[in-house]
Amino acid sequence: MQNFDYKNPTEIIFGNGRIKEIGERIEGKAKKVLLTYGKGSIKTNGVYDIVINSLKEHNIDYVEYSGIKPNPTLAHAQYGAEIAREEKVDGILAVGGGSVVDESKAIAIGACYKESLWDFYDGIAKPEKSIPLYVIMTVPATGSEMNPNGVITNELTKIKKGFRTPLNYPVFSILDPEVTLSVPIEYTNLAAVDIMAHSIEAYFSKIDNDSYVLDRFVEGIGKTVLESIERLNKNPKDIGARENIMWASTLAWNGLVHCGVGEWINVNHVIEMPLSSVYDMTHAAGLAIIIPASMKYFKEKYKNRLEKYGKNVFGLTGDNIAEKTIQAFENWYKSLNVPTTFHDAGIENPDIKMLADITMKPLGDTKFLTKNDVIKILELAK
Amino acid sequence: MQNFDYKNPTEIIFGNGRIKEIGERIEGKAKKVLLTYGKGSIKTNGVYDIVINSLKEHNIDYVEYSGIKPNPTLAHAQYGAEIAREEKVDGILAVGGGSVVDESKAIAIGACYKESLWDFYDGIAKPEKSIPLYVIMTVPATGSEMNPNGVITNELTKIKKGFRTPLNYPVFSILDPEVTLSVPIEYTNLAAVDIMAHSIEAYFSKIDNDSYVLDRFVEGIGKTVLESIERLNKNPKDIGARENIMWASTLAWNGLVHCGVGEWINVNHVIEMPLSSVYDMTHAAGLAIIIPASMKYFKEKYKNRLEKYGKNVFGLTGDNIAEKTIQAFENWYKSLNVPTTFHDAGIENPDIKMLADITMKPLGDTKFLTKNDVIKILELAK
Numbered sequence: 001m002q003n004f005d006y007k008n009p010t011e012i013i014f015g016n017g018r019i020k021e022i023g024e025r026i027e028g029k030a031k032k033v034l035l036t037y038g039k040g041s042i043k044t045n046g047v048y049d050i051v052i053n054s055l056k057e058h059n060i061d062y063v064e065y066s067g068i069k070p071n072p073t074l075a076h077a078q079y080g081a082e083i084a085r086e087e088k089v090d091g092i093l094a095v096g097g098g099s100v101v102d103e104s105k106a107i108a109i110g111a112c113y114k115e116s117l118w119d120f121y122d123g124i125a126k127p128e129k130s131i132p133l134y135v136i137m138t139v140p141a142t143g144s145e146m147n148p149n150g151v152i153t154n155e156l157t158k159i160k161k162g163f164r165t166p167l168n169y170p171v172f173s174i175l176d177p178e179v180t181l182s183v184p185i186e187y188t189n190l191a192a193v194d195i196m197a198h199s200i201e202a203y204f205s206k207i208d209n210d211s212y213v214l215d216r217f218v219e220g221i222g223k224t225v226l227e228s229i230e231r232l233n234k235n236p237k238d239i240g241a242r243e244n245i246m247w248a249s250t251l252a253w254n255g256l257v258h259c260g261v262g263e264w265i266n267v268n269h270v271i272e273m274p275l276s277s278v279y280d281m282t283h284a285a286g287l288a289i290i291i292p293a294s295m296k297y298f299k300e301k302y303k304n305r306l307e308k309y310g311k312n313v314f315g316l317t318g319d320n321i322a323e324k325t326i327q328a329f330e331n332w333y334k335s336l337n338v339p340t341t342f343h344d345a346g347i348e349n350p351d352i353k354m355l356a357d358i359t360m361k362p363l364g365d366t367k368f369l370t371k372n373d374v375i376k377i378l379e380l381a382k
Numbered sequence: 383m384q385n386f387d388y389k390n391p392t393e394i395i396f397g398n399g400r401i402k403e404i405g406e407r408i409e410g411k412a413k414k415v416l417l418t419y420g421k422g423s424i425k426t427n428g429v430y431d432i433v434i435n436s437l438k439e440h441n442i443d444y445v446e447y448s449g450i451k452p453n454p455t456l457a458h459a460q461y462g463a464e465i466a467r468e469e470k471v472d473g474i475l476a477v478g479g480g481s482v483v484d485e486s487k488a489i490a491i492g493a494c495y496k497e498s499l500w501d502f503y504d505g506i507a508k509p510e511k512s513i514p515l516y517v518i519m520t521v522p523a524t525g526s527e528m529n530p531n532g533v534i535t536n537e538l539t540k541i542k543k544g545f546r547t548p549l550n551y552p553v554f555s556i557l558d559p560e561v562t563l564s565v566p567i568e569y570t571n572l573a574a575v576d577i578m579a580h581s582i583e584a585y586f587s588k589i590d591n592d593s594y595v596l597d598r599f600v601e602g603i604g605k606t607v608l609e610s611i612e613r614l615n616k617n618p619k620d621i622g623a624r625e626n627i628m629w630a631s632t633l634a635w636n637g638l639v640h641c642g643v644g645e646w647i648n649v650n651h652v653i654e655m656p657l658s659s660v661y662d663m664t665h666a667a668g669l670a671i672i673i674p675a676s677m678k679y680f681k682e683k684y685k686n687r688l689e690k691y692g693k694n695v696f697g698l699t700g701d702n703i704a705e706k707t708i709q710a711f712e713n714w715y716k717s718l719n720v721p722t723t724f725h726d727a728g729i730e731n732p733d734i735k736m737l738a739d740i741t742m743k744p745l746g747d748t749k750f751l752t753k754n755d756v757i758k759i760l761e762l763a764k
Contacts, residue, residue, distance in 0.1 A: 001559075001625040003397025008390070014641070015385025177383075210622040212609065213630045216602030224595040240592040243383040247642065248595045256638075259396070260629065 001211040002262030008254055010146045011172040014247065016239070019050050019136055019176045022093070023058030026134055029171065030091025032061035033134070034084045036104045038068045038096045045182040047138060051095055063087045065107075068096065071276060071283075072103035073155040074118055081110030081117060084131060093134045094170075098142025101135055105150035105168040108133045121152060121161040123362075130165075135173040139183055140246040141191035141284075143198055143253025145173035153277050160277040161362060162269075175250065177243040185236045189336035190284035192229045192245065196222060197287045199252035201266040204295065204305050205368060211260040215308065218257050222313040224248045229336070265368045268294055271377060274358040281345060288333040288340050293381035295326045297373065342382050352378045383593040384644030390636055392528045393554040396629065398621070401432050401518055401558045404475070405440030408516055411553065412473025414443035415516070416466045418486045420450045420478045427564040429520060433477055445469045447489075450478065453658060453665075454485035455537040456500055463492030463499060466513060475516045476552075480524025483517055487532035487550040490515045503534060503543040505744075512547075517555040521565055522628040523573035523666075525580055525635025527555035535659050542659040543744060544651075557632065559625040567618045571718035572666035574611045574627065578604060579669045581634035583648040586677065586687050587750060593642040597690065600639050604695040606630045611718070647750045650676055653759060656740035661729060670715040670722050675763035677708045679755065724764050734760045 013021065026033065035051070042048040055062050065080050084092065084107055094104035110117030112129035119125035137145040144150065148168040153160040180188075199221040209215075228245035231238045251257070258264075268290045275286035295306065303322045310316040310325030318324075330340050339345040356374040365371060395403065408415065417433070424430040437444055447462050466474065466489055476486035492499030494511035501507035519527040526532065530550040535542040562570075581603040591597075610627035613620045633639065640646075650672045657668035677688065685704045692698040692707030700706075712722050721727040738756040747753060 001396075001622070001629065003400065005393065005395055007393035007554075011387065011389035012641075013387055014383075018385065172389075211626065213602065213606040213626045213633070216605060217599055220595065220598030220602050223598060227594065240383070243642070244593065244595045247383065251595070259394075260625070 001214075001260035004259045004261075006255060006259050008146060008169070008256075010169045012146060012175060012250065013172055014175045016176060016178040018174050019047060019179065020054050022051055022134075022136060022174060023054035023056070023060055025172060025174070026055070026060050026091060026093070027058040030060065030089075030132065030134075032063070032087070032089045033091040033093040034080070034087065034089045034107065034131075035062045035064045036068060036080065036092060036094045036096070036100055036107065037064075037066045038100050040066065042095055042138065045138075045179065047095060047136070047179055051093075051136065062093070063089060068100045068103045070099050071153045071160065071280070072099045072106070073153050075155055077103045077106035077110060077152055078117055080107040081113075084111035089131065091134060092131050093136070095136040095138065097137070097139030098144045101137065101144035101170070102142065102150035102152065104133055104135075105144070106152050107131075109165065109167060118154060120165070121154075121163045127165050127167055130167040133168065133170045135170040137173055137175050138179050139187065139191060140175070140180065140249035141194045143250055145170060145175065146250045146254040149253075151273070158277050159358060159361075160273040162273075175246055177239060177246045180242050180246060181237055181239065185233060186337070188232055188236070188245075189229065190282055190338065191249070192225050193284035193288050193333065193336065193338055195245070195249045195252050196225050197268055197291060199225075199257060200309070201268060202258045202261040202264050203309065204298070204302050205264045205267055206261050206305070209304055209308070214257055214260050217251075219309065219312045221248050221252050221257065222309070226313070226332070265363075265366060267369055270363060270369070271359050271374055274355045278351075278355065278358070279345075279347060285339055285345060288338040289342060289345060289381050290377065292326055292330045292333075292340055293377045295329065296380050297377045299323070299326070350378065350382065383596075383642035386641045386643075388637060388641050390528060390551065390638075392551045394528060394557060394632065395554055396557045398558060398560040400556050401429060401561065402436050404433055404516075404518060404556060405436035405438070405442055407554060407556070408437070408442050408473060408475070409440040412442065412471075412514065412516070414445070414469070414471045415473040415475040416462070416469065416471045416489065416513075417444045417446045418450060418462065418474060418476045418478070418482055418489065419446075419448045420482050422448065424477055424520065427520075427561065429477060429518070429561055433475075433518065444475070445471060450482045450485045452481050453535050453542065453662070454481045454488070455535050457537055459485045459488035459492060459534055460499055462489040463495075466493035471513065473514050473516055475518070477518040477520065479519070479521030480526045483519065483526035483552070484524065484532035484534065486515055486517075487526070488534050489513075491547065491549060500536060502547070503536075503545045509547050509549055512549040515550065515552045517552040519555055519557050520561050521569065521573060522557070522562065522631035523576045525632055527552060527557065528632045528636040531635075533655070540659050541740060541743075542655040544655075557628055559621060559628045562624050562628060563619055563621065567615060568719070570614055570618070570627075571611065572664055572720065573631070574607050575666035575670050575715060575718065575720055577627070577631045577634050578607050579650055579673060581607075581639060582691070583650060584640045584643040584646050585691065586680070586684050587646045587649055588643050588687070591686055591690070596639055596642050599633075601691065601694045603630050603634050603639065604691070608695070608714070647745075647748060649751055652745060652751070653741050653756055656737045660733075660737065660740070661727075663727060667721055667727055670720040671724060671727060671763050672759065674708055674712045674715075674722055675759045677711065678762050679759045681705070681708070732760065732764065
């Protein structure tokens, strides 16, 4: 194992029917919140009414800021920051999936900064203050509810960037699995691809085979995702499966399973980002295209990792397990109707040079990934 | 899964050679600390010198308070609280194993309270303040480095009690596996019994079989302990195994694997407490006596749990897996030279009525455990 520091201050409030605690939980912490959400699914599934009633009951004032997109944009976040400032809110309440939470994180730091909040994503400024963030997570996938990360797309340059600051850990997050019963199974399948991708990023980018306690946690998350998705595709109302995948989603990307890995970068996520911003595909589809290709490209380097995962998660035996593991991922994606190549996604001539340029611009060549690697991986993904 | 709230504010600083960061980490947080430790093993393994040098380098004043026993006593803790008050320390630095940390937690809350600190353990008072606690964990076992729990023995009444308050989460804990290379293998084996016991307490006291993400984490810890101990008994200097068991120890008892279990009590720990206080045996020996007996007693009730664990951790197959799982635990304890019955521990006539009385006094009959259960379990442990 490699050295690590780990601290995660977010409180998790998990369980069916717990959204109605929101007012009680915010009371004493904030008097007026910016209530952020997406395109209104929370109005059809009943969440909006529960939240509003609870806020009113506890005399918490609120201003609404909705319309957050699946790939949230800088302009919308910047405008949200302006409203938060003008309205003098002392809390931000994000109600939605990962995109809503990610943009709310941008608003939380942007509201305390007088220049463009893109400065943080560009690395030319560091946030010193933020407005406290409270979360109701309605679509488990990104893990944003218990981490300090957020991704925003600059709609002018098409550049999608991630940023992390300890200021962006939510104070608390309510995870209410019952709410996820209304998420259509197609979205749940896409979310599962994302959760799985989070959990394996570090697992498949280390050569050190000797942090086995963490490997077992990653494998446990992998098996949980497979099992839950199988159950949910049979019965989308299976609350046990909804509960397990929701908590697995948080655990996959809250820093825990990355403890002890040492230096690494999230190769698949990094290469995927230009795909979903340039071609406006879902993040999960982009991941399902990149992951098998990057596994093929790094097959020799991470052979022992592929074998370990294949045996312990997919239950593979016999020869050529590394290869079979890659196939198992591809088959799983296909079973969820998620494309695994550019071709399958309807992109016949991906602009590989441009995608590689966008990928490497913020990163530069690293020991984990060079521009040449990215080009070869994208070629394998055609 | 059942509803839960989870928050753990302790920062973990993990890695070989990291003890020397202690001064830097405390600087700005405390000016004068009470340095607590046990009977002096930290002076022979070099830890003491590293700590003192680092504190001096960063101009942090300190007062020493040593002599903490393996089963720490109320009198010693109370006196430590008096010294902390008199010396006006603004931090407590615990350097040692679980006993040192547990007593330091008692000191931290006792120093801010003018009556007997036993009041907290008796439940007749609640702590409102504490002195911040910093930890260097040198013998992984109790998980105290990342939880708010502590156990103290009232040496007059022989009553051993646990107490938890969020005030007792350490601010940070340094976990330096290199230091544990000097822990004799016999102690490491005892520690492993304790770690395993922590991880399984909730697993074997729930009937709900559907929190499978957590089950997999528990099973992962179990397999990690078995693998690490096997390696360490071949080569006590195996640093990889030391690293994994150290982090597994923290994860086993920091609240994480108990999320979603619902109501439960730590049956084995509760019944064990009187054993180690009355007969002055090690906590681990007491656990190895109680666990197989309680598994036998509850075999039908928790049959599906025993089977699941046996298959997934011990790799058992065939018929009667529940029974084989209990045997596997017994065999494992025996392989570590830990007694699994009163008889093996040299106690021919345990005073079962007295032990049951002490167990039930603070607890009363619960739906998880009645006095009759305790008596029957103790009988099975003869």
